[in-house]
Amino acid sequence: MKMNSMRQHREKMLAEKALKKQQSLDPRKRQNTAVNLTDHAETIVQAAEALAGVPNVELRMFNHLNILSGLKSIQERIEKKAEWLPEYLGYIEGCLAVSPAPQNTTLVHLMIWACDANDFELAVRIAEYVVLNDMVMPEGYTRTTAEFVTEQCAEVFIDDMDLAIANASLIERIISLGEGEQIVDEVRAKIYRALGDALNQAQPMEAVTAYKNALRYNPKAGCKKDLDQLEKRLRLTANESSPDATVGSQAVPTANQNADGADPASTDAKAKE
Template sequence: MASPARLHKQREEARIASERAAERQETLQGSEHELALAQLAQHKRQLQGIQSLEARQAKKAELMQEWHGYIDGVLAADTGIPDPIISQMLPWLFDVGDIDRALTVGDYLLRHDLPAPEQFTRDLPSLYTEMAAESALNCPGSLNAEQLAEVLDATTGHDMVDEIRAKLYRALGEALHDEGNLEDAVTHLRRAVELNPKVGCKPLLAQLEKELTAQMPQAQENNAHT
């Protein structure tokens, strides 16, 4: 794990390099950035050499500790300079379950219209939407309804295939259900099924619709006595 002093140095180098490139309206360059790119390439090679998915994820979580300073520096500068390193951090952060940082990086990349990592054929909005949704669906509770709603709001104006957006509506609907918001959960689950009938939430939707219908007479009765 990188020391606090090293992370601080890394943060300041990344911030200064990003700000300098923005001031000069040029691409990122310099020895510090070249070293960071070389480190990223080395980390990719290390991960590619591990066949076990479980072991690879454990190694990725270990390696990600060395990138916190860089990520924080780029986010602090907030220049939007294209940088393959910060783009690569998005899927890696989701992979290791560092959700808060993943969402912050995703928002940064989206706001500045930056590209997805080069190994992905999807554009950044689609990648961000799908990774947030799949993280929530594969690990319930990892993202709350508020976080998923923010991803939905941020990506609503971007074009993407319906199947990806349906996953996000499903994830948000399930999160709302878990938090006890039955009516909004039904609304979002219905939208998910509209976008993709095979999204996988029809049984839950049918169950919640029955519960909602059962609650309506009770609510009407309560209103009548008020």
């Protein structure tokens, strides 16, 4: 443990020295040095870990995963993940500050925990970083990062429309996360349905597009009734805002009658003058 601590301290010092040197260089020379720094991304990540005040984070994660494997209750596992997640926030921020980066399974595990704990903003932030750096899911997971996060978040939002409405912009980020990634059609349909629910009241036209996309990916997405009701609502709104043709046609003869002097009182008054 002592040797490991010394090695981490040395790598931390080297990383800090390299970063300071990079900042002091002539701007014209920084690009080449930046390339060299990316070759030591793993060392910089370890330095970020030390600076964040989370030593031996891999060991901590190993112990936590062992505890989770011994719990039979899914709800208890979720509660534990939500309890432990704040302990890793400094580490997460340190990792997200460095890119490009190599595979970081600990960080990917924390992304999964954030999904399970319904910390969607954190989960999506990590997912965007993981996809950007071509990291893969831990052993035992068959879904890709984008597919996992998309489905986990979509199902929660579909079950809670108020939550979906509050996270409309985040849902759009999740859709962007999956662009160009391997995701089954049924999962894409779920996230578009969630977007439709989120925009249904405030942005009905955009919600129609979202529902149609959901049904395009999966005709059984479960939002056909929502789409029909929304389109009916938009038609009624359009009709209410347009001029009443019947009233208009009645107004014309009345005006013509007045113009032709059909009002007897008016005719008599003019005759007396």
